[in-house]
Amino acid sequence: MCGIVGLFLKKDELRPRLGDMLTDMLITMTDRGPDSAGIAIYGDAADGLKFTVQSDDPAAFDGLAEALETTLGVSIPVTLKDTHAVLLVPTEKEAAAIEALEARDLRIMGIGEAMEIFKEVGLPKDVAERFGLREMGGSHGIGHTRMATESAVTTLGAHPFSTAEDQCLVHNGSLSNHNDMRRRLAKKGVFTKTENDTEVGAAYISSRIAEGATLGEALEGTLKDLDGFFTFVTGTKTGFGVVRDPIACKPAVMAETDDYVAFASEYRAFADLPGIDTARVWEPEPATVYFWER
Structure with a gap:
């Protein structure tokens, strides 16, 4: 059991508040994964x-x-x-x-x-404070609170995982064919550094994009090539995407207004978002790809 949050801002006026809003969402998900936490922030592109x-x-x-x-x-x-x-x-x-x-x-x-990733062992509120996440601005970001069930509680085991420039992934669930996929990726020259199955998912998506697939096509590929149960939320330099496996046993909810698109494992993470009372709120469908790009 883990907690995922994501926020994609449509309006630049909200950019200075991205870190603050994501931090509140992440802390709300603490009881879904109290052993470690991480966040990816997409800010201004650097030279x-x-x-x-x-x-x-x-x-x-x-x-x-x-x-x-x-x-x-x-x-x-x-x-x-x-x-x-x-x-x-x-x-x-x-x-x-x-x-x-x-x-x-x-x-x-x-x-x-554009991407910066910060993750560490500890409660989300402590991790957020250590890195000053509230003060970070940007266009979009994703975060994760982890409950380790298949690997050790370590910094490298925390999410997000990044296997390509400006691309990262957070995951709730478990992949059953990650070792086979790890070998298949290695034959393509794509290597992972940890035993975490989420890094394999990240590497699969980034390898598909490197081969010319769009973000949407890469996420669709996970439904065919990755076995297990999963909710993936991914970030790229210009985009934000969500996909759930065909069974969709892991909780997920989305909200959209004229100002933003938000994802969380539970609705309560949205409670303090501006305009949430008038947002379109829905549960993402199984085996369906959702993505937004600038």
């Missing part, structure tokens, strides 16, 4: 790539900017956020930056022009 990296040891960030400047030959702005840091890397330096960061045993949570 380059935002690397979100994590370390359990705060000392790992000491001298990081200087070391990267020496290795990459350019200045790399580093913004610390508790156990995470956000680096701004020139696009042409991406491969060299990945190599340098892995050499320092820093975990890369996500890479993208």
